[in-house]
Amino acid sequence: MSARVASRFPEFLDALGDAVLFAVMADEALCPNDLTPIHNWVLSQPGWSDLPFIVLTAKGEGPERDLAAARLTEVLGHVFFLERPFHATTFVSAARSAQKNRRRQYEARARMEEMRENELTLKTALLAGRLGTWELDPQTWNLTASDGFKSVFGRGPADTLTYDDLLRSVHPDDRARVRENVLHTLETCEDYLIEYRTVWPDGSPHWAEVRGRVVRSRSGTPSRLVGVASDITERRLEQEWQLRQKEILEERVTESTAELWEVQVTMVAEVAQRERAEEQLRQSQKLEAIGQLTGGVAHDFNNLLMAVMGNLDLLRKHLADDPKALRLIEAALQGARRGASLTQRLLAFARRQELKVEAVDLAALVENMRELLNRSVGGDVEISVRLPKDLPPALADSNQVELALLNLVVNSRDAMPEGGTIRIGLREEPDARPHEDLPAGAYLCLSVTDNGKGMDEETLHRAIEPFFSTKDIGKGTGLGLSMIHGLALQLKGAFVLSSVAGKGTTAELWLPAGTRAVRQAPKVLPEETGSAAKPAKILVVDDDLLIAMSTVDMLEDLGHQVMEANSGVQALELIGKDRDIELVITDYSMPGLNGAQLFEAARGLRPDLPFLLATGYADLPPGSGLSLPRLSKPYTQDQLSREIAKILR
Known part of the structure; x- marks a missing residue:
């Protein structure tokens, strides 16, 4: 303890x-x-404070001293008078x-602050849990209710809610049970x-x-019944819905x-097939909805499908008189077309395909x-x-939104x-x-919220970085969130x-809103057939020998004279030497x-030499600057013929 001396009153x-x-x-x-x-x-002192003053007075001053002491007591409040001279021990x-x-005042202050802190903590907990507090006096049946408690029964903060009001708001079929439970609690505690x-x-x-x-109470009898209440309507409705389902x-x-009894064997097989499909789905979810597949892999797969579909297309023409062969070829073509559809989805997933933007009912x-x-x-x-x-x-593009939603839900599952x-x-x-x-404009917000382990601030900032993942090795690629972004x-x-660590994560996908008017479905027009192009001299450029061979075979089957180059440099030499080349069909990535x-x-x-760009990418890399006619891989002989006819008309 230290002392400070003041020589002047101010x-x-x-x-x-x-x-x-204290002050002396x-x-x-x-x-x-x-x-x-x-x-x-x-x-102006706080409620807990009453600073003690020790006033040193002269001894034996008569009645005037008593008046001064009374005045000082009125001014200072908490005063100790000490007459001089006095002993040090005094x-x-x-x-x-x-x-x-x-120091007792300081202890009182600490207790008051602790009480305020506890009260704030309690209010915060009640607010977070959407709970309302109540208190019932069993002697008078007087009900004291918080605003949160009133809201559980559809009342506002300004409304009064008595115990009789509460009972009247209970469903008639449950009212007797409520009374009985209250009385039972008061009797048994x-x-x-x-x-x-x-x-x-x-x-x-x-x-x-x-x-x-x-x-x-001190005598052991019930003096109050206190508690909390919450609105569980949503939970009960969900339970009832599940029960109905x-x-x-x-x-x-x-x-x-x-x-189904007669087809039991078929059902067993279907169940087994379904279990295998579900297992495959679980495996695909562990890879974050095929997030590890990139646009390059899809592009290479497109090239393989191009060779398969091109050659099958030619075989179908040359084996038109063999029904069994035609059935086999058609089955193979159907499989190849499914593969082509899959690669298109992968390219879109990797943001390397044009999106099909249309009005989508998200609900x-x-x-x-x-x-x-x-x-x-x-x-x-x-x-x-x-x-x-x-x-x-x-x-939006409905297929891509579906993939994004599935990815977000799987991420939330893995976080719990x-x-x-x-x-x-x-x-x-x-x-x-x-x-x-x-x-600025109108948007729709699709949100996915979980109550999992959440992310700290540093992890949240890096969450959409490509290849960043908090999952164990082999359980994620780190591409899911960056693709959605x-x-x-x-x-x-x-x-x-x-996100908040330990409390969960919310992911929101904001999409532009369209008009509320119902969009009419477009009329389906018959595919343009056109007339076949006259025979021409065509240069085919592709570094993939299988693709080049397949394209050459389809062109020659259409009656064209075809030259082949397996690199851009080789093609440029042929263009410089042969002035009779009428069209160049080239791949992009070589x-x-x-x-380009x-x-x-x-x-x-x-x-003036026309070009046709045949590529597996719908979106070329930035800076390519190409606005050439394009043919998406894999393509059929009919599609190839139509594009050539458009260019050489």
Whole structure:
């Protein structure tokens, strides 16, 4: 403990504060001064503070001294008078008493602050849990309810809610049970826990969960019943919906048993096939919905399919009189076409294919995916879907949005290894934007929220970086979120992540909103056939020998004279030597000179020479600057013939 000496009254006044244990002053130092400032300071002390003052007075001053002491007591409040001369032990005793008194005040302050902190913590917990508090006096049946408790019964903060009002709001079929449970709790002092139906003032039905505990008086009798309540309508509706679905499923199974009995063997095979398909689906989910496949792999696969489809197309023409061969060729072509469709999806997933942007009903899209999503997350994870009605469509590619949603749900499942809840929401944002870089306008926000382990701030900042992953080796590629981010940018939207470590993650996909008008389906026009092009001299350029050979065979079968080059450099030499070449069909991705560089170089030799770009990519790399006619790989002989006819008309 240290002491500070003030030689003047203003200096003494400035030194006063909450940290001062006590103040010592001589009465003659106070008399000539205006005591109003120090009186105002005394009055302005916090509620816990009452600073002790030790006033040193002269002995034997008569009646005037008593009046001065009374005045100082009125001004200073908490005063110890010590007559001079005095023994040192007397002063020490007075100082210790003042110090002890002051430290008790500090303890009172600490307890008050602790009480405020506990009260704030309790309020925060109640708010986070959406709980309302209540208290019931069993003697008067007087109910004290918080605003949160009133909201559980459809009342506002300004509304009064008595115990009779509460009972009247309980569903008639549950009212007697509520009364009986309250009386039982008061009689036995057991904890109070009950769920019952309520009817709000607007007539809407709801569910409430109410918990309580008896507070005893000193005599041991119940003096109060206190507790919390919450609105569990959403949970009960979900349980009822699941129960109804289960009952419907059981009825359908019962009705179908007799019909399916005759095909039991087929059913066993289908179940086995379904289990294999589900196992394959689980494996694909571990790879984050084929996130490891890149556009380059798909492009190479397209080239292989090109060779297969081209040669099968020619075989079909040459074996037209062999029905069995035709069936085999057609089956192989169907498989190749499925493979081509798969590569197109992979290219779109890798953001290397043009998106098919159209008006998409996101609510219907999510509903159609419910069964797939439920199978994807397993039984330990619950999916809760909230989809408002009458939302405008989103301008998006439905296939890519489906892949993005599946990817986000799988990520949420992996973030909850011990199970949890995934909430899928959809809302319209007519004016709001997640950040200023997004153009102003109306958007739809598709959100996926989990209550898993979440991410810290550093991990959240890196989450959309390519190849960054928090999963174990072999359980993720780190491409899923970056692909969704790229998809959002392509669609002129945004991808927003928010997360708190230990509390979960929310992913939001913002997509531009379209008009509410129902879009008419486009009329399907017959495919343009056109007339075949007259025979011409064509140069085929492709570094893949299988592709080049297949294309050459199809062109020669169409009656054209064909030259072949397996690099851009070789093709440029042929163009410079042979002025009779009428068309160049070239791949884009080639070593040395790619298709774009070959076209630019050929313009210097033959400015009027037409080019047809045959490539597996729909979006060429930035800076290619090509606006040439294009033919997507894999293509058929008929497609090749039509494109040539368009160019050489």
